[in-house]
Amino acid sequence: MALFFTLTATLVTISLQQEQPLLLNSAEQDSVYQVLSSINSATNWRTLFPDDLCSYPPHGVVCDYFTDPTTKNVTVHVTELSFGYVSDFTPNPSCSPNSTFSPLLFTSFKHLRKLFFYQCFTQTQAFVPVIPTTFGSSLEELVFINNPAFVGPLSGITGNFTSLRRLVLSGNGIHGAIPNAIGDLANIEEITLSRNKLSGKVSVNLSKLKKLKILDLSGNGFHGNVPSSVGNLTHLLKLDLSSNGFSGKIPESLSNLQALDFLDLSFNRFGNFGVPLFLAAMPRLKEVHLSGNLLGGEIPEIWGNLGGILGIGFSNMGLVGEIPASMGLHLRNLCYLGLDNNKLNGKVPEEFGFLEFVNEINLENNNLSGKLPFSANFTAKVGEKLRLKGNPELCVDEKLSHRESVGELKKCSKPDIPNPVLFIGVSHSGLLSSSSSFLVSLLFWGLWILLA
Numbered sequence: 147m148a149l150f151f152t153l154t155a156t157l158v159t160i161s162l163q164q165e166q167p168l169l170l171n172s173a174e175q176d177s178v179y180q181v182l183s184s185i186n187s188a189t190n191w192r193t194l195f196p197d198d199l200c201s202y203p204p205h206g207v208v209c210d211y212f213t214d215p216t217t218k219n220v221t222v223h224v225t226e227l228s229f230g231y232v233s234d235f236t237p238n239p240s241c242s243p244n245s246t247f248s249p250l251l252f253t254s255f256k257h258l259r260k261l262f263f264y265q266c267f268t269q270t271q272a273f274v275p276v277i278p279t280t281f282g283s284s285l286e287e288l289v290f291i292n293n294p295a296f297v298g299p300l301s302g303i304t305g306n307f308t309s310l311r312r313l314v315l316s317g318n319g320i321h322g323a324i325p326n327a328i329g330d331l332a333n334i335e336e337i338t339l340s341r342n343k344l345s346g347k348v349s350v351n352l353s354k355l356k357k358l359k360i361l362d363l364s365g366n367g368f369h370g371n372v373p374s375s376v377g378n379l380t381h382l383l384k385l386d387l388s389s390n391g392f393s394g395k396i397p398e399s400l401s402n403l404q405a406l407d408f409l410d411l412s413f414n415r416f417g418n419f420g421v422p423l424f425l426a427a428m429p430r431l432k433e434v435h436l437s438g439n440l441l442g443g444e445i446p447e448i449w450g451n452l453g454g455i456l457g458i459g460f461s462n463m464g465l466v467g468e469i470p471a472s473m474g475l476h477l478r479n480l481c482y483l484g485l486d487n488n489k490l491n492g493k494v495p496e497e498f499g500f501l502e503f504v505n506e507i508n509l510e511n512n513n514l515s516g517k518l519p520f521s522a523n524f525t526a527k528v529g530e531k532l533r534l535k536g537n538p539e540l541c542v543d544e545k546l547s548h549r550e551s552v553g554e555l556k557k558c559s560k561p562d563i564p565n566p567v568l569f570i571g572v573s574h575s576g577l578l579s580s581s582s583s584f585l586v587s588l589l590f591w592g593l594w595i596l597l598a
């Protein structure tokens with residue numbers, strides 16, 4: 147009987163231990179409180195969230211369980227920290243204007259997988275910290291968006307991130323060149339470094355980044371040639387190098403990017419080499435933007451296999467010649483077409499009027515001429531986003547002249563129609579029919595009798 151009670155008590159104890167939730171250790175919990183205070187000291191986080199921060203956390207704090215492979219002991223640790231209110235759907239802890247960057251982030255959370263800051267460092271400068279080499283082996287996502295006061299070199303951020311999948315540093319004060327260490331992030335799937343103050347040549351070898359799907363370096367001060375190694379990123383879906391100072395020729399190696407659906411090289415300084423013909427060999431393209439590069443030449447006939455394209459930005463490129471009718475024939479899914487501020491001439495292809503999904507066409511400031519071939523229904527559908535001004539020889543049918551989108555165009559002049567005259571002679575078939583001759587004779591004798 148005593149043995150029965152002993153066994154029962156032991157089982158109850160084990161059962162209670164299993165039902166009790168694992169708690170975050172006190173040191174890690176205290177570090178979370180300190181980090182929360184660094185981004186918003188006006189909130190008393192310890193009072194607001196007094197209980198275990200893994201059981202009852204604020205939004206943006208996520209924990210997970212870990213089992214020691216040797217002892218089989220299970221512990222709980224913080225794996226995600228997200229700061230900065232994004233929306234009601236992601237109400238992360240709000241940041242104050244004087245937020246500071248706590249060094250505890252890179253020392254106290256060895257199991258951290260995601261670190262996210264949105265509009266936290268906006269006024270008081272926060273410097274990029276030196277990341278210890280012991281940190282980062284588990285980090286998968288590092289995201290800083292719209293933190294203009296977060297300043298420092300990019301080289302300070304790229305630590306021992308062997309598991310990193312997403313590196314998103316957009317709209318910050320990051321400066322300097324891209325360090326070679328970026329090329330060693332073998333598991334990286336996204337590199338977005340847009341809208342920073344980065345500069346210099348992009349000399350890093352990208353060939354090792356076999357899993358990369360998004361590369362966005364837009365809105366910086368990079369210059370020189372685009373490295374040909376970009377063409378080795380065969381899983382790339384998005385390539386955005388816009389608004390930099392890249393020059394030379396757009397590398398032919400980009401034709402290897404057969405999975406690419408978004409290409410934006412606009413507003414750089416690429417040379418007068420024409421629209422790249424290799425675009426014809428990239429059938430999965432959905433958008434291509436080359437505006438602001440004086441590539442020159444005519445728009446090539448490359449559209450036969452590009453029927454999936456939704457948007458084309460070819461503005462201010464020094465393009466000459468006529469607009470190929472094949473664009474309207476093959477690009478049946480086109481939604482946006484920008485050909486403005488070029489030197490294009492000739493007529494607007496009537497095939498454009500049959501583009502079912504188009505909602506914006508910009509042909510402003512060219513040398514287009516002739517009658518606009520669009521129907522009333524088409525001009526009504528596109529509305530004010532049908533932009534045509536700056537083409538003095540382009541005219542519109544009088545029936546359409548009242549529409550706002552084409553109101554600045556002149557009316558097409560009516561063709562001269564000669565007054566009808568009595569014609570007696572050989573008909574189109576060779577001779578007048580007998581009935582026609584009789585009527586002419588009758589008319590002649592009637593006039594003679596009246597005048598006699």
